Amino acid sequence: MYDPTVARLxxxxxxxxxxALxxxxxxxLLLAIAVLVRVTGVADDNVATNLLGGFALATLVPLIGVIVGTGAIGPEIDDGSIVYLLSKPLKRSTIILTKLTVAVGVTFLFAALPVLLAGLIMVGGSQQIAVAYAIGTVVASVAYCTLFLLIGTISRNAVIIGLVYALVWEALFGSFVPGARTLSVQQWGLALVDRLVGSxxxxxxxxxxxxAAVLLAVVTVGGTWYAVERLKVLTLAGEE
Structure with missing residues (x-):
């Protein structure tokens, strides 16, 4: 279910x-703020959780997810080069799962790892804050990458749709509107962080x-399945 050639591309x-830039x-920016907080002497557990929850999980992670999730397949669909990939003897599920694996790996590099480093810079190992938020970021990243990869197979405006979701739904409604918070990936990640941090x-x-675990599973499994189905439709369209 993993193809090295698809992964390399x-x-x-x-x-x-x-x-990459x-x-x-x-x-x-996150690391610069973390260093500034540390050198100015205002770093404590509350400041760290506010920065990692209010900026990292609420803004950085969904935006990285948009860039990576849509970029994993959207450009190939837009310029038509996906047809060459679909002409190879590869299962559509292998293509999607490989691209999703790569997207999650890249998101780990540019989101989860910086979150871990930022937490360690500010408060070290205090209350397991850095590790908890890093793990929460990884889990949320899987859902974001799946969701935005799916959007990339559905719409040519995937980046715009993703940005609206990340900046409006997650950063605004998902943080402040009670009903919308239940359907916020950010809140699902925070549920895990809450379980992992110290008392x-x-x-x-x-x-x-x-x-949160059920919703994450539904989005990840359901989104992956539907992305595969969309790719099958693209194959048929290309053959016709």
């Missing part, structure tokens, strides 16, 4: 010079962990 598409910008740190999530 996907890595090349995601880590091109222009896209964009991917580096937000993590660099001395309060992390607020609008979703209980069992519910």
């Amino acid at each position: 996907t890595y090349r598409a995601l880590l091109g010079r222009r896209r 964009i991917l580096c910008a937000l993590p660099a 001395g740190v309060e992390v607020t999530s609008a979703v209980a962990l069992p519910t």
